Ligand code: SF4
């Protein structure tokens with residue numbers, strides 16, 4: 247398994263990370279804990295969990311598994327939301343609870359979790375807030391490094407990372423949405439942060455639509471393997487975090503990582519073009535439509551509309567997608583909604599894919615949460 251340096255921390259992390267959010271909770275915890283042992287035997291050393299994952303069983307499963315893993319050879323990551331732990335004292339207690347459940351003396355990476363708007367970041371950083379509690383934990387050796395996990399657009403990620411408060415960042419980036427998210431990745435890299443990519447399989451969409459995404463794969467490879475390879479091969483990404491349920495999932499990820507060569511800017515450009523050519527009705531995230539006079543995030547809306555085109559989502563499903571993206575996804579922090587479009591036509595003129603943007607924006611009115 248390839249290993250990378252996580253930012254400037256000196257920590258070595260496996261290129262594939264174990265995401266502890268997809269355990270089969272019908273199984274006994276001990277059985278799920280064996281999955282971590284299996285992953286470790288395949289070279290995976292980055293283990294990520296959080297309170298609440300898998301009906302709140304994930305940290306306990308990790309705790310069982312960690313009893314039999316060499317502590318010094320694994321990196322353990324967990325998280326806490328500033329909206330849940332608003333004061334330094336609450337943040338400190340949350341870390342102590344996670345430590346107890348994980349059965350370890352120190353957490354290698356603790357994430358200020360789920361920053362979706364700048365207010366969340368400001369909440370974490372205010373005097374007496376979560377970050378202050380985490381600094382105390384770090385001073386006392388309860389956590390080694392503080393990172394953040396964010397769903398915000400690239401320019402906001404850049405703002406958050408500009409003050410050197412975080413050793414690294416967890417970002418939702420994958421082979422389908424990278425044109426839209428890559429700015430944030432480059433910013434994080436330029437600032438010397440560790441970068442972990444979450445949601446590598448686009449929420450399961452790639453394995454579920456292997457036929458439609460066959461064009462992403464090299465000969466002898468599945469689209470799922472291609473998606474994992476894409477992240478492992480990108481020198482900007484330290485860990486591709488994959489949620490595992492079975493040993494087969496682990497085998498697939500490990501195989502894809504083994505076959506990954508370096509991925510340069512040229513290949514990324516070719517891939518972007520391939521996305522546009524094979525799925526002619528989709529937004530490639532090129533950004534040429536920027537500058538809407540009403541401040542509507544046109545590319546963000548069109549990325550969400552991609553779901554309709556690629557997976558033939560129903561109105562009901564689109565409503566749910568839009569709700570998700572307003573709260574967690576790429577429309578968080580938008581300055582204006584789709585219905586504020588005055589149909590000036592400027593974005594359509596600029597669109598490299600010649601998309602009927604105004605017509606699509608009109609459809610969003612039906613999907614308003
Ligand atoms: S057509 Fe609508 S979305 Fe496009 S630039 Fe004009 S106001 Fe903005």
Ligand code: SF4
Nearest residue numbers: 529530532533535597
């Ligand atoms: S110009 Fe067209 S393809 Fe490019 S980001 Fe905007 S909507 Fe998407």
